[in-house]
């Protein structure tokens with residue numbers, strides 16, 4: 104007797120109009136997931152559709168703005184109606200911002216960044232959690248090495264990404280006790296995305312906006328352009344492969360650096376490189392067994 108074919112697992116990804124989200128949507132569809140590729144502006148879906156055509160995969164493209172709770176709820180309800188299940192969420196949507204230090208920036212700019220990069224992640228995760236619990240599913244969020252190591256002139260983004268890691272690290276053992284594995288995938292520098300591209304902002308405008316910090320900013324830019332990210336760069340497709348591996352792993356790690364550079368950079372801050380020390384500790388606090396994970400990256 105042949106076993107009945109397993110239903111495709113359903114994954115919802117946020118922010119798929121470009122970059123890592125787009126690459127992840129294609130990679131999950133290729134890997135056999137029914138892929139709900141969401142974006143805030145359906146008019147910006149052309150690149151995604153073209154990529155899907157080229158890869159000969161089907162995507163279920165839907166609207167979801169992570170800063171609009173109604174749009175999040177509508178989208179998750181729609182997935183429940185269509186598929187009756189949701190096995191995984193990839194919180195990918197994110198923004199960078201031009202952030203010329205505490206004194207020169209505004210609280211509004213800080214809040215705007217956290218709205219997307221932190222509260223957006225929270226909103227989507229909360230809306231999806233009942234379905235993820237039912238499916239004993241996965242909650243994967245794109246973090247950043249800047250969520251562990253503070254980066255000069257990047258305060259809002261670092262604050263938001265640190266918040267994401269703290270939130271997920273706190274949630275992970277409790278979610279695991281209810282069947283949901285939580286991971287944060289941590290890239291370093293990804294070359295082929297729209298991240299940090301501001302057509303109206305150039306070195307001159309940044310220096311002007313940096314006021315008394317202009318000299319420090321110039322030193323920082325010198326470091327960035329001469330040695331800053333040497334060896335860091337990878338492609339969105341490479342990051343997407345790590346996300347798929349994390350979704351498929353029997354026992355995914357909590358913190359999953361996307362290449363050896365990211366792992367080494369994190370080690371500047373952490374001795375607990377893959378998050379297993381803190382997770383194992385927290386597991387014992389709530390009566391879970393300690394488990395080895397199988398998504399360790401090369402060191």
Ligand code: NAP
Pocket residue numbers: 117118119120121122123124142143144147167168169170194195196197198219223245246247248289290291292293294296297298299339
């Ligand atoms: P990207 O190409 O700019 O993609 C960001 C995506 O987020 C876009 O699809 C964007 O949609 C979407 N988005 C922004 N605000 C949204 C909202 N309110 N609701 C829903 N979607 C929204 O950048 P990326 O590099 O692929 O970034 C993806 C993730 O990776 C982010 O979380 C980022 O922090 C993280 N990351 C990136 C790097 C890197 O070097 N690029 C490194 C580490 C981590 P629109 O097209 O509509 O704006």
